[in-house]
Amino acid sequence: MMRQYDCMNHERLRESISDSWTKDVLPSLSGLVEIPAVSPAYDAQWEEHGHLRAAVEHVRAWVTARDLPGARCEVVQLDGRAPLLLVDVPATSGAASDGTVLLYGHLDKQPPLGDWSEGLGPWQPVIRDGRLYGRGSADDGYSGYAALTALEAVRASGGEHARAVILLETGEESGSPDLPAYLDHLGDRLGEVALVVCLDGGGGDYERLWLTSSLRGGVQATVTVRVLEHGVHSGLGSGIVPSSFRIMRQLLDRVEDPETGEVKVPEMVVPIPEERRAEAAELAARHPGVAVPPLPLAPGMRRVVDDEAELILNNTWRPTLSITGAAGLPDPAVAGAVLRASTSLRLSFRLPPTVDAEVARAALEKILTSDVPYGAQVEVTDFMALNGFYAPAPSPWLASALEQIGDRVFGKPCQSMGIGGGIPFMELLGRRYPDAQFVVTGALGSDSNAHVPDEWLNIPFAVQVTEAVAHLLDAHARSASHG
Known part of the structure; x- marks a missing residue:
């Protein structure tokens, strides 16, 4: 039977993550917001402009300065393709050596798009009322920082983690056209991926961890x-x-x-699928007004239908x-x-x-x-x-870990839901690693303004998501070690 988080000091874990976000993550993430790293589909001269490379180098410098024992950080760039950052962190001594945890995010951004509110701008990081404003703050420049901070916190609090690889690409907003080539190029180095944690998602509110059951x-x-x-x-x-x-x-x-x-x-x-119809009905019943985003309708405008379950299925x-x-x-x-x-x-x-x-x-x-x-x-x-993505059912260890995350981190159960957007990497990995477990989550909320003016990251929620990732890493290592 799997041992439950019996060695990790949870208070120390929370303190470590909170301190890191305040002292280390937010200053560097703010610097990342300043880089106009527009995705290749929206900048034909991306290589000449150098912004994608600058974003990768910015995060690489931060990772290298962390001095995580044994970690290797490398910028990988194939000819004519947008670069990516690969961070390889060895397993702790008490974790199983087989199986890789792959933590995914992206550093490319949507274009500025339109007029931002007074005092805000796409490349101007502003921290206000617990929010970090700026293009790419929530979608999803924070992801690499959250992943590495979670790994550090697990170690600092006496927890365990398997070998972990953080992969940050720069073409997600363009449909990830270069990822198949990179997966082929890096396949042997990634090894057998047992758990994928994607931090490019989110959910209906900031009160619980939202798990993405499907992507269009x-x-x-x-x-x-x-x-x-x-x-x-x-x-x-x-x-x-x-x-x-x-x-x-x-x-x-x-x-x-x-x-x-x-x-x-x-x-x-x-x-x-009938299970997705049931999920939509449950969401509409348990979280009315949350599962369907509160969009800024023009005066007098109505939604397509009134039934929230049908709106969820439409989306x-x-x-x-x-x-x-x-x-x-x-x-x-x-x-x-x-x-x-x-x-x-x-x-x-x-x-x-x-x-x-x-x-x-x-x-x-x-x-x-x-x-x-x-x-x-x-x-x-x-x-x-x-292509879209249809998440496999969680294994017993993962279901147990998610239940405890709901109790210990958020005080409310995790909630699954389908997402109307897409993350190309998930479908690619699902085909390549059919036996892997997938956790698609993140700090995006329905009002985070991803892709539109005034994008913002809910900082306290991002800290909680980081803590949830740390618990997942520890639970995975112990399940692999002890059956």
Whole structure:
């Protein structure tokens, strides 16, 4: 039987983590916020600009200064690929030597996007009322700091941990296109991964540890409809040449019901597992107003449906389409009487966790380019496709550890839920290490403003998440050592 945390001093663990966050983590994490490390998909000259490398070097310098016994810290960069940071920490003497714990996060960031509130800015770290504001603070620059601080605290409090590898990539916000190559390159060095802890997640509030049971996949593409070589006076061309926007509307109706928003691409739809329906119903009943994020609706605006369980399933298991960008459309203030030559839209489909994203991508391209009205030119380019993730059931040791984390760290039970976003790394690791245990969690809250202006990290909650990771590390080491 597994021994329960019988050697670790819990008060010492909590003190160590709290002190580290105050004295060491927050100053360095604030420095990381200052680096405009925009993900490669949003910065074509990322290598020339050097911001991703600067972010990696910044965290590397902090890790190296920690002087964790036996730890090796290395920047890994394959030709033409965004760099990553790899920290390899040997097991403590009382832990099993077989099996690797992989702790994952990322250092790349979303673009600034829009106007931030007065006194705040994307590259301007501001600590206010227990929050650290700045792009990448919560999503998820804190993750590497939390992982290493947890490892240090386990050792300082008499606990145990197996061999641990912290992997911080710089392409997650771009769909992690380089990760398969890095996993192949680092496969032998990683060894047999037994436990994966991903800190790029979060949940509905800051009162408990939220565990991600599933992640959606996605397909993104830019669709361009061209009807003219160049724009012409609308008085001359309208009624003779169809509007590129009208043809775009017809194409969109092929893939989405304009009345309900239901996605009509069969390859993007799967049956919802009964356990996920039950989970959604439980969430809606136990945490009304929490499981569904409180979004800033415009006055008079209603949600799609009133049933919160159905909203949860819409957000986690049903495909959706968002139009996230456009080209060929001038600002209304300067829009002249012109029949435009073309219209381009960026389509972003969120897919159910078990959909094959490549199959969905191919189906989408075929639907949009076949039998186009009036013979207009249609191009579908700039694809991004990523598969979702469906977490395996926790093993007995992990279920027991999570129960004790709920009691000792948060005072409330952990809660599982599906997430509407995606983390490409999880699906990749799930296929590579099918027998591993997965804990996808994190400090993000529904109001953390990830990807939008005024992103912020809840500092006290991030400290608790760090403590939870430390308990997981110790519980895993003892379960491996004692069966």
